[in-house]
Amino acid sequence: MKIDVKGHSGCAVDVVREGTELYIDKKAVLPCYFSRLIAQARKQQRAVNLYHTPSIIVPEILDINQRPDMVSVKMEYVYSMNFVEYFEYAGFYQITHFIDTLTAFLLEEIRFSTITRTKGDVLVNKFIDVRSKCQSNPALHDDPEVLLLLKGLEPRFLTETNDFEIPVGTCHGDLTFSNILFNSNSYYLIDFLDSFVETPLMDIVKIRQDTAFGWSLLMYDKAYDEIRMNIILEKIDTACDTCFSQYAWYRQYYSTFQLMNFLRILQYAQEPRVIDYLKIIIKRLSDEF
Amino acid sequence: MNFNLIVPIAADKPEYEHTMPYLFNFDETGILLCIRSIMGLDLSKFDGIYFALLAKHNRAYLLEELFRIQFRRLGLERVKVVELERPTSCQAETVYQTVKKCGLQGSIFIKDADNYFESEIVRQNSVSIYPLETLSMVNPQNKSYVAVDDMYYLTNIIEKKIISHYFNAGGVCFEAIDDFCRYYESLIGRGRHLYISHIIYAMLLDKISFRPFAVDAFADWGDIISYKRHLNINR
Numbered sequence: 413m414k415i416d417v418k419g420h421s422g423c424a425v426d427v428v429r430e431g432t433e434l435y436i437d438k439k440a441v442l443p444c445y446f447s448r449l450i451a452q453a454r455k456q457q458r459a460v461n462l463y464h465t466p467s468i469i470v471p472e473i474l475d476i477n478q479r480p481d482m483v484s485v486k487m488e489y490v491y492s493m494n495f496v497e498y499f500e501y502a503g504f505y506q507i508t509h510f511i512d513t514l515t516a517f518l519l520e521e522i523r524f525s526t527i528t529r530t531k532g533d534v535l536v537n538k539f540i541d542v543r544s545k546c547q548s549n550p551a552l553h554d555d556p557e558v559l560l561l562l563k564g565l566e567p568r569f570l571t572e573t574n575d576f577e578i579p580v581g582t583c584h585g586d587l588t589f590s591n592i593l594f595n596s597n598s599y600y601l602i603d604f605l606d607s608f609v610e611t612p613l614m615d616i617v618k619i620r621q622d623t624a625f626g627w628s629l630l631m632y633d634k635a636y637d638e639i640r641m642n643i644i645l646e647k648i649d650t651a652c653d654t655c656f657s658q659y660a661w662y663r664q665y666y667s668t669f670q671l672m673n674f675l676r677i678l679q680y681a682q683e684p685r686v687i688d689y690l691k692i693i694i695k696r697l698s699d700e701f
Numbered sequence: 702m703n704f705n706l707i708v709p710i711a712a713d714k715p716e717y718e719h720t721m722p723y724l725f726n727f728d729e730t731g732i733l734l735c736i737r738s739i740m741g742l743d744l745s746k747f748d749g750i751y752f753a754l755l756a757k758h759n760r761a762y763l764l765e766e767l768f769r770i771q772f773r774r775l776g777l778e779r780v781k782v783v784e785l786e787r788p789t790s791c792q793a794e795t796v797y798q799t800v801k802k803c804g805l806q807g808s809i810f811i812k813d814a815d816n817y818f819e820s821e822i823v824r825q826n827s828v829s830i831y832p833l834e835t836l837s838m839v840n841p842q843n844k845s846y847v848a849v850d851d852m853y854y855l856t857n858i859i860e861k862k863i864i865s866h867y868f869n870a871g872g873v874c875f876e877a878i879d880d881f882c883r884y885y886e887s888l889i890g891r892g893r894h895l896y897i898s899h900i901i902y903a904m905l906l907d908k909i910s911f912r913p914f915a916v917d918a919f920a921d922w923g924d925i926i927s928y929k930r931h932l933n934i935n936r
Contacts, residue, residue, distance in 0.1 A: 501864055503848050503857025504905045637860070638892030643903045 423449055427489060434489035435474065439482060446483045448605075450476060453485040455585065455604035462524075462582070465517040467509070469600050471593075490600045492593035495628065496636050499644045507644055509597050511651045514619065518656070521612035525581030527661070530609060532573035538608055538672060539569035545679035552681065557691050561698065565671070568701055578611050578661045587615040589628040616656055617669045623649035625693050627677075630686065671697045703807030704824050706747040709795035710735050710754045710814045713788035721762050723928055724814045734922060736771050738871075739812050741819035741918060747810070749779050753799040756784040791895045797885045800878055809878050811897065813871030815924075818916035820872070828855060828901065829872035830913040833863070836921070838930060844868040845898040847913060855911040858898045870916045873897055880904065 422445045426437045440449040457473040475486040502510070543562050546552045584591070585605035593600040607614045621627045623645045629636075656662040674697065678690045710724050724735045732740070735752065744750065752768060759765055765782045772780045783802060789795045796811055808824045820829060830847050833839065841863060848857035848865045857864055875881040884900045892899075901911060922928035 501857075501859065501862060503864075505850075505856055507906055639888060639895055639899045640859070640892075640902060642891045643888070643899065643906060647906045 436471075436487040436489050437484060438487065439484040441482050446478075449483050449485060450478065451606050452604055453487075455606060456487075456602065459584075459601070459604055463517065463520060465513060465520050467513045467598050468517050469598055470604075471600055471602060487602070490593050490595060492595045492600060494632075495589035495592060495594060495622075496632055496634070496641065498594035499641060500637060502644070506597065507647060510599070511648055513597075513599060514648070515651060515655045518612055518615055518619075518652075521582045521584075521615060522579050522659075525579035525583075525612055527577050528580040529575055529577050530580065532575050534609060535569055535573050535668070535672060539565070539675070542672075542675045542679045546675075549679060549681070551684075551687060552678070555687070558678070558687075561691065561694050564698055565675075568668075568698075569672075576661075576665055578609070578613050578665055580609060580611050583607055583610050583612050583615045584618075585610075585614065587618040589619075589622045590631065613662065613665060613669055614673075616652060616662065617666065617673050619652060620649060620666075620670065621673060623652065625674075630689055667697060667700055671701075703748045703805065704746060704810070705749045705751060705805050705807065706739065706742070706744070706810045706812060707751045707753060707796050707799050707805075708735060708739060708812050708814050709792050709799070710752060711785050711789050711795040711798075712792075713755060713757075717758070722758060723922075723925055725758070725762060725764060725767070726928070732775070733767070733771055734928070735814035736768070736775070736777075738814045738817050740775075741817050741916075742810075742812070742822055742872075744777065746822050746824075747779070748807075749781065749803075749805075750777065751781050751783050751799055751803060751805075753783045753785060753795050755788060756786050759784050790889075793885055793895050793897050793900060794889065796897070797882060797889075800882060805878055807878060808874065808876050809881065810872065810874045815922050815927075816871045817918070817920040818870050818872065819918045820914060820916040822874070823912075823914065824876060825874065826876045826904070826909065826911040827874045827914050828858065828911055829870040829916045830867040831870040831916055831919045833866045833868055836919075838927075839921075840924065840927065843924060845896065849913050853912065855901070855905060855913055858901050858905070858911075860896050860898055867913065869898065870919050872914075872916065873901070880909065 422442060423438050423440045428435050428437045438449065440446055453473050453476050456470060459470045460472055463470065471488040471490050473485060473487055477484045546558060546562060552558045584601060585607040586603055591601065591603040593602060626645065629641065671694065674690055674694050678694065681687045681690055710722070712722070726734055728734055728737045739750070754764060768782050783799050785795065785798050789798060796809070800809065810822060818829060818831065828847055842861055845858055845860045845868065846862060846864050847855055847867045847869055849867060850856045858869065881900065884903050888899055888903060889895055905911065
């Protein structure tokens with residue numbers, strides 16, 4: 413059996429049958445994705461027994477196969493719904509359970525981490541790198557709005573960036589709704605990713621990338637109930653913002669990290685509708701400073 | 702505190718340009734369908750009854766006069782026809798415009814004009830329910846479905862997706878008009894079609910509880926086919 417599932421990470425994802433069992437087979441054939449896929453799989457492997465939040469499960473990585481022309485990862489198959497399918501039917505108890513579990517998971521990551529003084533250079537270097545990638549991206553390099561946005565952010569990231577104290581230690585790295593599989597009241601985390609700073613703040617940023625800005629909905633091409641989805645996302649967003657506002661580092665650095673997060677997405681953007689969306693969000697976040 | 706009944710009939714469709722909306726037709730006893738829709742309720746509970754319709758329909762078919770004759774015939778008091786100048790985008794907007802135009806306070810009961818049921822009315826946040834399997838002919842697409850927990854509270858409400866054997870029979874009560882208006886204002890314009898079920902769902906997620914209430918003698922004329930079937934059944 414072979415079922416195609418759409419992925420967003422430059423890899424092909426298939427459901428394959430071996431005997432009576434089903435597995436996920438994730439494959440990269442372009443060398444530029446090899447190291448990313450291996451790092452993803454290893455991080456997921458380490459995370460399998462790491463978390464103790466009830467209802468949070470990390471599917472097992474069963475094999476990492478490295479060849480000169482291809483890297484493939486074999487993962488436990490999980491019968492699941494994507495976030496839109498799940499939310500379209502979810503009632504009060506399901507949404508409440510999801511919010512409680514998500515915040516508990518992020519609080520567990522915070523407990524696993526240590527408040528660490530981090531060099532402001534991390535953000536400076538990241539901004540220089542992003543700016544350079546935007547300038548070499550053919551879809552962006554002559555876009556006057558993008559150039560203006562980057563210019564406007566230079567003081568923020570190049571001259572005003574001091575060292576900062578945030579929790580460092582544990583994070584998923586790409587905790588968007590696209591990387592959470594929903595099965596009843598269990599949530600499976602997939603597609604872990606190394607982040608430029610291994611901080612739970614990054615996971616809060618990625619979740620709010622969806623709940624506050626609707627990123628994963630932009631990537632969703634089937635019909636859905638827009639108002640219902642907005643109600644749910646806003647509910648989750650408010651709950652997260654309220655929960656993490658107890659931390660000074662969240663109140664102080666969330667906007668900076670969210671801005672950097674969207675800049676990192678922008679640097680690789682190709683589709684005009686995605687670029688337009690990103691410009692609006694980045695402008696809005698820039699204006700908040 | 703006031704308790705008012707609103708019957709929204711302000712839908713506009715291209716076919717209504719030259720045809721009267723069928724909800725202004727008579728039933729087999731000579732009562733307008735939209736008035737028949739509330740006859741299964743104890744109307745003495747309400748301080749006011751408001752039929753909200755479009756001014757252009759009123760002008761074209763002299764509806765207000767027609768309604769007045771019917772009210773006299775049925776002995777209905779404290780009833781008002783509310784004219785809305787512009788077509789609304791959804792039923793929730795019709796209710797909202799009616800509340801604002803008439804300065805309504807207190808609680809509201811919203812009754813669909815396209816069906817009939819009998820039930821006791823309690824002034825609390827609640828949704829009328831009827832079991833789907835008891836209908837011999839049904840269009841599942843034009844209904845919202847309701848999930849109820851063991852404590853008999855609503856836990857979910859959703860348009861056109863069968864999550865439960867209970868569907869909303871077409872009657873909804875909001876204990877506080879202000880709640881309805883506040884949620885309406887926060888949700889309108891955030892998607893293509895705002896349903897009253899969206900407002901209830903948003904309130905549920907904010908832990909504002911709703912009770913279901915079971916209704917009897919449900920009759921549906923929710924579209925022209927159901928209407929013709931209804932006429933044939935009662936002929």
